[in-house]
Amino acid sequence: MTRVESAKQRWGPRIERLGRGWDRFTQHLMGPAGLLILTVFTLWALFPDLFAPHSIDWEAFRGEPPFQRRLTAQEIEQLPHPPAFGDPFFAPLGTNAQAHGIASLLVYSAQTALYIGLAAGILSSLVGVPLGLISGYYGDTWIDETIQRIADIMLGLPFLPLVIVLVAMRGITTTNIILAIVVKSWINNCITIRGEALSLKELAYVDSAKVAGASDTRIVFRHILPHVLPLSFVFLAQDAAFAILTQASLAFLGLADFTTASWGLMLQNIQSHGYVFQAWWWLLPPGICITLVAAAFYFIGFSMEDVANPQN
């Protein structure tokens, strides 16, 4: 048998399985729609200078830095400026009260949102999935009992107040916001993965692996983990969406990292400057972006669920 053939034999079924999964994923428009939205935001995050009309330091009337002059009183009175196309400057979504272009801020903020979402999602999976697997595999022993008691107590804690206290305590930085979110969001993963592991470990193939002399670690991570991976991706996507929304809420409450541009911070700014009901071009776009990126993660998560549970 040639090498090509053996590789074909080895990879053929896997590719076929991936194809079937993709078919189920694309059965409804939701999954592809989520992917499309996410792709756009990822492109924004990776190449902001290609999509943004100006650099992030651009200011209305004065253009790109270095600035030659100060804003005149007359110009300041015109801020926040509604969308303008060429006269007196080009800003497709208008400007905010500090003369920054809304469209540019939107594009440059995509990085923060995706970073917070993915980091929180991946971190809570890294904590929740192994703990859930261990808890489920050693079901009904003291290990399981301990992990489940901790999860149980954490589940009863009010999430947002906890995050508020943690962030206010440790300092308002993006990293601290992510960590504070992860403190709570691993629990859902852990509980669901535990349930899956509990039923998986009763299956015959686990017994045969045991008879073959596999260690507990090997059984858990080689034989059980692959079966719960699709499910853990579902939770990763949901945690990511939830983290982005939490960051927006924190920003609204005044607990945003003021050094990085983010959609939540834009909304906090409109409130602190008091233009919530006067400047629709400033109010609507950041909210729509937050909704879209969170919805994209939820869409992908729920379409993944169809892939993970093919019986429906």
Next chain:
Amino acid sequence: MTRISAKYLAQRLIISYLTILVIMTLLFVLLHSMPGSFIQTMQSPDMTGEQIERLKEQWGLNEPLWKQYVDFMVNYQTGEFGWSPHWNVPVWNLIERRLPRTVILFGATTITGFMIGPLVGMYLGWWRGTKRDRSIFTGGLIAYSLPSFWIAWLFIWLFSFELDLLPAKYMRTQFPQEVYGTGFEWTAMMAMRDVLWHLALPLLSLTAIGWVGSMLIMRTVMQNVTEQDYVFLARAKGLSERKVMIKHAARNALIPVATGAIVGIAFILDGAVVIENVFNYPGMGNLILDSVLNNDHPTTQAVFFMLAVLLVICRIIQDIAYTYLDPRIKFGEEES
């Protein structure tokens, strides 16, 4: 009808009590691991070292850590929450007035959310795979992704600024004498109507995102339930579709909704914290933010504790509701 035994209830209460103890310990550790102490916010630059020492002595910060811990545990369990350095009143005075307000908002939303969510979820699960199911489900997910404060702003803009229908701020009419003429006195009916009137917009914005959680669970379970034999049997008996859906399918699908309810309830409580700040609603969410931003540790601690206790109480109610819903479960009774 009662399936709940005294033994089960006692068991739940003990577990809840232990949970509260653990939460208190966690809270103590959390606030004592904070860099610096809240005394720093009270001292002015021209204070002598002696004065600072006296301040520390007054707030009990010179005691050994274990004694502080014991004091804290004993005080909290006897309803002694300490003194707020920022508002300069006992913390309990603040909480006593604000807790009922939050319970009104949070309780009302929980009720509306858990009425709408499972109902919509029931129909969606029943119509699974249809176009209607897909579009309402997608709409629900989008609602779930809305930042709560942003949608509240949009509602305020629409109902309060454009249509001028509903008030956008506070919990009651401020200065009613100016609105209704001098010599105005609150009557109980008037006050209730006024509170409900002001509750409308916060309730609407909170329900707009709060109903989705229970809908998602209900829909998934309902999809599985409709494949079950007993649903087939109920149809074969000649019952109407409606009766099969509500009496046979939905009743069973409600059980997982009840077990998972605490997640949705906690989500609504989080929303309430944000929404209170949008509407200047003088509740616990407003208080915790003010005290956090003003470094008022005793108040932060107490508010956090009360919110946690609120969730623990919801948990007990959830467990009781669960035993009523599931006829197969008999907790705490002798097995025969």
